[in-house]
Amino acid sequence: MENQKPKDTITCKKMAWTITNFSSFIFNVPRYSEVFTVGHCAWRLIAYRGKKDSSSSIGIHLEAADASSWPQGASVLAAFSITVVNQLSRKKSVTRGVAEVDVQCKFRANKCDWGYPRFMALSELEEPYKGYMLNDKCIVEVELFSVTSEGIEPLKDGDVVDFKDLGKIDKSLVPLLEEVCLRHLSLLDCMKNKSRRFTECAFTALGRVLQFLKDKRWKEMNDKEASEQLQQLWEELEMIRLDLSWLEPLVKSALNMKGYDEKGEKIKKLKQNLVVAETEMNIIKEKLASTEQSVQVTRKELRNAEEDFEEKDLDVEIEYERP
Structure with a gap:
């Protein structure tokens, strides 16, 4: 990448997100955590309920919240794990992800989130005796072990x-x-x-x-x-x-x-088609007006001709009146 800014690496940071009123989740409608900053980048967690059936699950992703504002070609490599905390026994918490920095996800403007669409089954998550959900609340943690930004200049004081x-x-x-x-x-x-x-x-x-x-x-x-x-x-x-x-x-x-150019071209073409159609219509109107005038003249001539004409049976003998 040309004019690449130096890489900047930040290591290890953990953030916890308490999701309240979990039962109000709408299927396939995401819910977002507050934004937090690691490695000069803004991050947030995304959680959503999967399809409504016996195999439904919760999906959890980590998103680079400010990726749309990154310079062209910029990217961030991150090694992270996501945990759904068991509130009764920490040892039973469910964690996905790895800590090794050589296993990293690459975040870019056109691919700004990574995670797990089927993190765990909802039937397990929502079972009150399992300990993952208490008082309609669950806790999700994300731990970033390594964040390496490339092409993103950090803000100075x-x-x-x-x-x-x-x-x-x-x-x-x-x-x-x-x-x-x-x-x-x-x-x-x-x-x-x-x-x-x-x-x-x-x-x-x-x-x-x-x-x-x-x-x-x-x-x-x-x-x-x-x-x-x-x-x-x-x-x-x-x-x-x-x-x-x-x-x-x-x-x-x-x-x-x-698509403004395409829309403009379509409008231009439609205007041209309208001009052609209106021209053809005017020609037909003129021809119709001329035909109507001809009909009126012919009708008048017919009436005049009928006044001087007595219809006769041509097969009848001509007889004159005898005394």
Whole structure:
């Protein structure tokens, strides 16, 4: 890879995620943990219930949450394990994954999550006497043994600032966030009583969408890659559940630019077809008008001719009146 930035390796970090109200999980609808940072990358866990039948299971994945903002060609190698904790006996916890750094998963912008779609059977997980689920709660741990980033430049202390005492934000995003917060005060109101980690994640996600829109022209959104990148940034932002009614129309309009050239060409062709059809219709109308006029003239001539004409039986003898 050209102009590759030096590799940066971080070793060993563990994060626990307590999933509450597990019974409210909707089948095949993912639930996300809070974002945490390891190796200059943002991570989160994803969990979802599999198909609703006797063989259904829980799927658990580790996702690079900020992969859509990585420079082109950047990647992260990570060795990790995922554990569903047994709350009655730690020894009975279920762990998948390996600690060896030579067995790593490669995270990229187009492949940003790795994990286990059938981590364990729901019948085992939800059995109250097994100890994995207590009071409708289960605990999932992820341990990253090695995280090696390549092509991702870490933020330095001077690159982040404390944004309105809500969290550390990339300073390049702050002017955009300042502007929208002045116009939409609800953005700050909804951050009350939220954790610092949550607000940092929320404003960073919002700032990335705003920065993307600021840096793009309408014609660039015709590109499939740009459209997919915005789609991913927008989906990440939507999950935070801010009031985005003021921003959504612009984003949807930008996403609708995908295939703009093809749509424009189709409209152009339809307009040309309409001109041809209207021309043919006008010719037919003119011919019809001429035919109608001819019919009227012929009808009048027929009436005049009938007035001077007495119909007779030509086979009858001509007789005159005798005295």
